[in-house]
Amino acid sequence: MSGVGGTAAARLLVRASGDIPMDTPRVPAREAARHELSKPMYHENDPNLLQRALDHLWQWIGDLLSSASGVAPGGPAGLVVLVLVVLALVAALWWRLGTPQRGPGPSDALFESGPHSAAEHRRAAETHAAAGRWNQAVQERMRAIVRSLEERALLDPRPGRTADEAAAEAGRPLPAHATRLLAAARQFDDVTYGGRTADEQAYLTLLALDVELGSTRPELTGAVRGAAG
Known part of the structure; x- marks a missing residue:
């Protein structure tokens, strides 16, 4: 018995002996295989979630660069030139705008330590200026201005006041100097929070x-x- 006839005869023999078909239906077979492959023993060496995410990320970056090199003038070489141009623009903006720093918040008080008189702040400013420490000199001179206005009762002494708040409040009784007071507060903020460098001017x-x-x-x-009256 051979070939197709042999196979058919074998199936008939089995059916005659036990009436149990030997063919396994496709859907149950697929489910059985899926169940078997889902066992932990088959996944012991699988990459973890982070590794899979990184693999997807690098694949996405690689596909993106491949697509960009295909449309960039000059192919891969043109893409390199474009990347260098972008980096040069970023460097120019960084140099022009300075290191990004956080702006002053509600807790950024003008006075860092205990109360000092306007005269004490002026002496500190002059000491820093004589040593060429212009950032500290600007900070102490701004503190001297605000403390002097408090001592003259043009500002209410208030702990936690920022330079901007002091300048805005002082501009009301001193409107002729309001713009310059705000500019001085911005200068204080720039050197204190903005990473800028002050100079002698x-x-x-x-x-x-x-x-x-x-x-x-x-x-x-x-x-x-x-x-x-």
């Missing part, structure tokens, strides 16, 4: 403002003018 600008404010009389508001 920046310090001299704050020094001149401090001197002028010392001889400037505030403009009385309507309520104060009425009380004085």
Whole structure:
């Protein structure tokens, strides 16, 4: 018995002996194989979730670069040139704008330590300026300006006040200096929080403002003018 006839005869023999078909249906066979392959013993060496994610990421980057090199002028060489141009632009922006830093927040108080008089802040500013430490000189001169306004009762002493808040509040009784006060506050923020570097001219600008404010009389508001009358 051979060939197709032999196979058919064997199946008939089995059916006659036990009436049990030997062919396994496709769907149950597939489910049985899937169940068998799902056992942990077959997945002991599979990569973990992080490794699979990294593999997908690198594959995506590789596909992206391949696609970009296909459409970039000059092929792969043109893509390299484009990448270098982008890096040059980023470097130019970094150099022009400086290192990104966080802006001042509600907890960024103008005064870091305990209360000091305006005269003490001025002496500290002059010491820093004499040593060429312009960032610290600008900071101390701004503190001197604000403390002086507090001592003259043009600002209410308030712990936690920022330079911007002090400048905005002082601009109301001193409107002629409001713009320069805000500019001084921005200079303080730039060197304190923005990673910028001050220079001698920046310090001299704050020094001149401090001197002028010392001889400037505030403009009385309507309520104060009425009380004085």
